[in-house]
Amino acid sequence: MNEIGVSEEEIFTLLDNAKKKDFRYQRVLSSMCTYPHEIAVKAHMQFIESNMGDFGLFRGTHEMEKEIILMLGEIYGCSSVEGYLTTGGTESNIQAVRAMRNFSRDKGSYDSSKVRPNIVVPASAHFSFDKISDILDVDVRKADLDNDMKVSVPSMESLIDENTVGLVAIAGSTEFGQVDPIVEISELAISRSLPLHIDAAFGGFILPFLPVKYKFDFSLPGITSIAVDPHKMGLSTIPSGVLLFRDFEYINHLRVHAPYLTVDTQYTLTGTRSGGAVAATYAVMMFLGKKGYTEVVNKCMELTRYLVKKVQSIGIQPAIDPVMNVVTLYVPHPTSLRTRLCREYDWHVSITQNPKALRIVIMPHLDFDIIDMFVDDLEKALKA
Amino acid sequence: MNEIGVSEEEIFTLLDNAKKKDFRYQRVLSSMCTYPHEIAVKAHMQFIESNMGDFGLFRGTHEMEKEIILMLGEIYGCSSVEGYLTTGGTESNIQAVRAMRNFSRDKGSYDSSKVRPNIVVPASAHFSFDKISDILDVDVRKADLDNDMKVSVPSMESLIDENTVGLVAIAGSTEFGQVDPIVEISELAISRSLPLHIDAAFGGFILPFLPVKYKFDFSLPGITSIAVDPHKMGLSTIPSGVLLFRDFEYINHLRVHAPYLTVDTQYTLTGTRSGGAVAATYAVMMFLGKKGYTEVVNKCMELTRYLVKKVQSIGIQPAIDPVMNVVTLYVPHPTSLRTRLCREYDWHVSITQNPKALRIVIMPHLDFDIIDMFVDDLEKALKA
Structure with missing residues (x-):
């Protein structure tokens, strides 16, 4: 320097x-x-010093964050939705899998000292799932794709065993922009009593606005969480990801005690979080x-x-x-x-x-x- | 909506x-x-669309990121320094501990199917270390503090066993703003052949500028990584954290293969990263x-x-x-x-x-x- x-x-x-x-x-x-979007940029600037890591100090920004969650819950068919703004799809996916793993571990579904839990994902899953495998020490089993690059549901089913803690499907794959057969995967999740996370980081701001309607959201009862990135097709500023859960059941397994803040527990991955990106996402969603x-x-x-x-x-x-x-x-x-x-x-x-x-x-x-x-x-x- | x-x-x-x-x-x-700082805000705005998640597309922003790492390496006594801009201290600490864990695992120092690795941290460690324990499935052992709220080195030493993968010390604790006896902890790390991470999220932009000089940086040979947050006392915008490593030895254990980007591997925690925050940090460091x-x-x-x-x-x-x-x-x-x-x-x-x-x-x-x-x-x- x-x-x-x-x-x-x-x-x-x-x-x-x-x-x-x-x-x-x-x-x-x-x-x-x-x-x-220029509205997003202006809003980001106005709230650039706001920190959602201690949202008790930034109650106005936090109300906007809650509004974003509710707006997305509404378009994704779930009024009880809970969630928060992440830094993007990778963090959202890490947290969704962490919630599945912890939920299973905390209810004693597998013996964490003896076995490595696993999740079943499509072979087309984003490479963040390889990070997730390493970070969370979870085996990531990759199911085959069909000729249209959609995951094969029988292949997914064949990979499930007693140590499987959850399933993942994709609504807008990174490579091919394909949507998995989520109706069938939701049924599979229910029949095997497994949580199902949807990676809609890219597709989440596309599918609801297409003339052809794909089922990928909380209207399917098997889906427990959805990742969507406003900083992709949502036209918000970086870093704007969103992780949504159907309710608090899974989020509660992410909580750690948070001293010296205005809140008692924290369930986010990062500590300090951009309030600017919250304002930006709120503004562009309201504007468009x-x-x-x-x-x-x-x-x-x-x-x-x-x-x-x-x-x-x-x-x-x-x-x-x-x-x-x-x-x-x-x-x-x-x-x-x-x-x-x-x-x-x-x-x-x-x-x-x-x-x-x-x-x-x-x-x-x-x-x-x-x-x-x-x-x-x-x-x-x-x-x- | x-x-x-x-x-x-x-x-x-x-x-x-x-x-x-x-x-x-x-x-x-x-x-x-x-x-x-207003210079940071202006710079953030100018680069608001820049994404360090695929830095081959944003070579100018990436050069600024490398400059930040070198500037910090210079004030922290290490010209070979490597690192990147994180979202803040929590991510930096997660990644530092993940690097320690993976380094030990990859060289076969512990049998990951049988034992849970551990790290030894001061009892005054930020609560992100409780998150880290959960996320990375690492036992976090907390060493006692003395009356001045500095960690006791004998207590740290007593907690080390054959499954210990690394040590952490704090340069500016969140609660008391205290600095641990890092010279002695560096010696302990060397004598036990363990990596040592310094959480200087808060202190990293204070200690080098105080009249009293505390030793906390790479000039101590036992230190392998340092976390510092430009968005705290560095007066940069959120999200600006930095994770520094002495060299690539540990970073290499964080890499995953990254298809469809301009780079082959990615060692960061998140995917998309704010280039705006990179420009902001560079600008305010150059300006001040x-x-x-x-x-x-x-x-x-x-x-x-x-x-x-x-x-x-x-x-x-x-x-x-x-x-x-x-x-x-x-x-x-x-x-x-x-x-x-x-x-x-x-x-x-x-x-x-x-x-x-x-x-x-x-x-x-x-x-x-x-x-x-x-x-x-x-x-x-x-x-x-």
């Missing part, structure tokens, strides 16, 4: 230079994040309403269909028919094509693992012109 | 109303958070420099001494002679006094657990006038 600080002018020259090295989202077709989010989703889906049609016209087929705004394309040598698109054309896409395909996420920062430019460059890169 | 969104004007009326219910920091004497932070710390320490002198003049004694800007006061019936100060006088203080004392954190948002008003009200509340 410098002995004497530098001037404000110098600081902002340094920041401007850093900004130039960040890719603009207009060149990014691989991220599930985007520019936050269902109509606003439906427009955002419609636009992304229109672009998605446009992209698929354009690539089909140059002989490229999608790996699955897009359910949401994720397009995966069968191309020759996807890994080297991805590198070429990055280095020679400044397009940032990603690739799926199995099957290998080029992966493009159609976020609200994209438009028809960008898709046109991208497909032109893709065509050139394919011929190179 | 409303069908149709509400107007921007209505949103900001709602936000203004929420703001009025949040306590102003000028009435908060219990928090280790404060108003972020060592001189600026020394002034901030001097001001807080001057107010601390002023408060102690004032309360002594009305017959109240501190529980320990303050090492940093935390004052703990022996008062009759601290719990009910705290409630009275809150309800009747709008002052928000906290209490320590053992011994019970009134706890006041002197953050940069306080001044002499506020201290005068508080002590006047404290005197009235004591007589009531």
